[in-house]
Amino acid sequence: MTGRLGRPRISVYIAHSVDGYIADRDGSLDWLFTRAALEGEDYGYEEFMASVDGLAMGRATWDFIADEPSLPFGDRRVYVFTHRAARPRDGVEFWSRTPQEAVAQWQAAGLNRVYVDGGRLISDFLAAGLVDDLVLTVVPVLLGSGSRLFHEIPVLTSLALESSQAYSNGVVQLRYRRTWH
């Protein structure tokens, strides 16, 4: 079942600074773990992951975790979008496909919901009009520079706010779904 979309739902779940960066100028995520850590709080990550049966990421995100002895994705399928050769790994497919081609493949494979991660790949899926919902976790800092979450694309995406939640450490989580006007 792929639901009323007739294709897998494409979802974003990502943390960014107030000025829209997902990694600092050194490519590091340390700022995130320092500033967003909150005892006993996972910001809905486990619940979100439980709803997902596929993960897609760009090459930069993959390279960040490629050397981990075990990947924290359970038996979910993992798709790395890259044009460059990569060392094969069990359970991971390396794709050089457009978002449209990828979604068609996921639909054929019977996936319900795919988590698209990484700034560049998210923007590619947004540019293709294929992102259905976003969970954005806004960390109370202006990094000033680094890797941006949202790259420039020629497509406008209308959103509806599903919820906003503030945490005691100043993190705010905004949940949006795509609308069609």
Added chain:
Amino acid sequence: MTGRLGRPRISVYIAHSVDGYIADRDGSLDWLFTRAALEGEDYGYEEFMASVDGLAMGRATWDFIADEPSLPFGDRRVYVFTHRAARPRDGVEFWSRTPQEAVAQWQAAGLNRVYVDGGRLISDFLAAGLVDDLVLTVVPVLLGSGSRLFHEIPVLTSLALESSQAYSNGVVQLRYRRTWH
């Protein structure tokens, strides 16, 4: 009285899209009025303005309003930061000063709180470490491209969340103050 800072408080109050744009690719603010309009709701603007005795803006923001027969700023002083010649106007000073020089001037003039507006000028003040608080009104749309609120600067600014408020139309207002760690 300039309060415990020993200088005027420097404040930002601005609306942006979820992907961080303040104007669309045509330089227009129409998207904002269409998507954020909410009957009887001014998102705290009047209250904010009542606390302000000076307004600073960049040249792009000024050019947007320069031809208005009357400016909606009451008797507040207006400072336009520009390196280019501009047609003089009563109550408006055209400055080619650094943020540090400007703040010293405002302090000498006895101002309490200055509203700094416009993406480029806000980033200049952030880069100088001179922004004390921000009210960010997040409009539920990804514009994809346009004028960014936050330009790349080499300075990190730690923030504390003062409040977050969601409105029925999906707008979320986040209020932050600067912290020093």
